[in-house]
Amino acid sequence: MVRKTVLGGLLVAILAAALMVPASAEASPPPGDPVVVSLGDSYISGTAGRWAGNSDDFLFDRGGTDRAWSRQKGELFGDSDPALIYAKTASSGCFRSDSAPIASAVRAGLKGRAVNLACSGAHAANVLRASEGGVGMRGEKPQNDQLAALARTSRVKLVVLSIGGNDLSFPEVAFRCIRAYTLRDDPCRTEQQRLLDVRLPAMGAAVGAVLDDVHATLAGSGYARGDYRLILQSYPAPLPSASEDKYDGHWRAFKWTGGRCPFTDPDLTWTAKELTPTITSTLRRTAQRHGATFLDLSNAFDGHELCADGTTHPKGSPTSADVEWVRFVDYTGQGEYAESLHPNYYGQRALGICLAKAAAVRGDSTCTATPEKGLAGLRLRTP
Template sequence: MVVAVVAAALAAPAGAHAGPNSARTAIVSLGDSYISGEAGRWQGNSINAARDRDGTDRAAFDCTVATCSYDPGRVYGASATNGCDRSDVAEIKSAAIAVDQKVNLACSGATTANIFRTSKGGEAFKGEPPQGDQLLYVAHASNVKLVVLSIGGNDLGFADIIQACATAYLTRQPPCRTSQQQVLDSKFGAAMRNVARAIDEIRAIMSDAGYTQARLVVQSYPSVFVRASENRYAENDPAQRAGVGGCPTYDTDADWARDSVVNQIANGLKFVAVSKGVQFLDLRDAFQGREVCSKSTRQASLIQPPSPTTSEWGRFLNQSTVAQGVLQEAVHPNAYGQRALGRCLRLIYGSFSRGGNCTNVAGQGPNAMRLAPF
């Protein structure tokens, strides 16, 4: 049975298996939380637990002088129920690409095993069929102009790495970088091979739906956390760095995550994409200067409301994360970041290069993102 997200996104096709001959056009996103729209509920960060959290909580409504009601479904729709968290400003939704349908099949927490069709060993996830099975339906129902894939981070256990590094800092254990680099390296080869298999699977799905050519973009991950030298909170002040800022890492671990882990993953994904002949959208520097705790950003307050030009573009990680929302939203692009990624997708859609590096312009909003082809 086709899941509700597909049925809601697409009405019954005008003709069976219309596919590339359909008059209705579509673009589709597949993958994990970094493209599903996790943390899209938030625009900037604030430690204020009251009302609309200084304007950062897009799920707040019916606010009075003292309180607000909250409904994550206002942002994530029906996917708030199962935790796929497909936001209304997710990359595929924010991209200014002129098509009839923008279909978000990505799901927070997904791995490459959730991309393959059931017939190819794919696994259902959070009560939904594998994304490949859903893509096949969409590809039959509409003329799919683009498929964009963000996958691999959960195969590498990226969330566990973040947890280990945060725990090390908060409990004053030694830095995490040495032990976690070993963990990353032990999983890296298999993860990249599975990304390559996912690309092959998507191509096979599109071929089975009648496409002689299908455009596929594979993207990397933006860094939500900041380098040590650019952090506005001192390492020796955990009450501020962790409790307020929401970036609980040692300086050495922050630099390792920003300049080693992010680059290792991006380089691996780029190698796979180029070797498979698909476009690669390099997002490793997309949030430079917009990261959580960056000196060039600030948290929202009663007198300084959130803004796409001054606020952080990622969700922070501290007690406020859980008090205001849910932990799985932490360390993900927020609404501002997702709109920026949507602009990046639009730029590469208009490019016929092998790929490009998408970056922001200091002091400007998501619409000012730039793509440098390579």
């Protein structure tokens, strides 16, 4: 009788222990070919991927730069259809282009099926799961909720994240600097640097929360840390310093009518030498604290920034070696203003090549371009 009671009690204990094991501990990543995923904002979603350089030509294919332009047989002028470049989804405003960095990385040798969940305009809160306070945007669920659904059906091997710029109100910073140039006010750098000093700690905390939530999202789908890689990437500098500006010494009007890079010389130098490095340092520390690999892209456009010395506006057959890799400030009506100051087709291919190289090495890395060398001039180094 005593023996039966002991055995019965042991059986109950075993069953109770089994019921207490979380479902995620019993789960495991699904089998199948690997999937590589991008999360975050416009710098990784593919905004401005329509443009293979900048052109002064407003007709037809804009000097060969408008990848959305086509002319059917019998048409005189042809037309542009951005849907040829940007994915037709419920959230067309996400500007997910066919050349987005995750897709370009796969073309550059990264193994896996590319899934782009990033969206133009995203803040950190748009990536966090709804259960963690995240909010959807443009008719879609928060990006980590989308990642959770994907991770349950596909084997996620790499997640790359670009986020934080909108939490710093970078579009507002750019607008303030453009306004300072236009109205001939004092450079924007002093006022904007003060605001950024206040916002940077909050941005770092927000990005850290997103990284933690990516780990938690995948853990909830049965993944261990060793089953995937998480990369946080920084932002490439979109503007050169004043000493590297091809309009240095020209009439003021050239920056408006020619380059469409309306920034004062002090603001150009501040953006290239202070703003971008400061953001990069904050993101680097955040990655280190939250279990992510860091990819430094701050110099990935060296010699190919907007209005950089040595670049041209093509009149046909553009190449990566001699064009800008950043979309000019588009007040021309050629495309969307939202594409302004974002990596264009060549810029996105460059970021994809950097990502493919970074995924092939262990630990943090830095990707740097070579002026006038094009995509073949990209170099990756590790600490």
